Amino acid sequence: MIVRNLKDAEKGDRRVVSEGWESTRLLLKNDNMGFSFHITTIYEGAELHLHYQNHLESVYCMSGEGEVETIADGKVYPIEPGTIYILDKNDKHILRARREMKMACVFNPPLHGKEVHNADGAYELEAEAVADA
Template sequence: MIVRKLSEIIQTDRETRAKTWASRRLLLAKDKMGFSLHDTIIFAGTTTEMHYQNHLEAVYCIEGKGILKDLDNGEEHELTAGTMYALDGNEKHILIAEQQLRMICVFNPPVTGAETHDANGAYPLLTEA
């Protein structure tokens, strides 16, 4: 059984930060669950373009307000607490945080924790040794 508290992850190697977000990785590939689980903050007033070409991602918004823009079809969706979206087709997208967004994210395959967004906004496909 794995038990972790968010307060024990913040400011450790399980927390990754960029200009527009902070991701606290509750489960990683080394935990052998078949997916990774993240508690992610998208900072208010920021715009983040992403394109996860190597991973499927499901996101559940639990706090804040923003806009999700699907760059593949031009659709826009309001994000508020209680909204879920799944990138089941590896859609290129933009998150606009009108207020700070707090998201619970699941990645398949799981991330290792060493990934950073590349120039396309994607995580490389890394595996655990």
């Protein structure tokens, strides 16, 4: 069994901070579950241009307010607590936070732990791993 505490994980190398967001990676590839699980904060006013070419992602909003826009068709979907959006086709999208959003995110294949977005808004398949904790 694996047991971790978010507050403890936020104090260690499982917390990754980048421009417009931060993410605490609670479950990673080296946990051998086949997916990774993160609690991600999107800062108020952030506009993230993302395209997870190597991963599928599900995102559940726990708090805050914003929107996600799919680039292929220009549709804009409001995000508020209780909303889930699923990037099941490696959708190119823009995520905007009107108020700071706290999101629960699942990635398949799982992340290693230290990933940040590349120039295309994607995570690389191979990245630096977080040490077991």
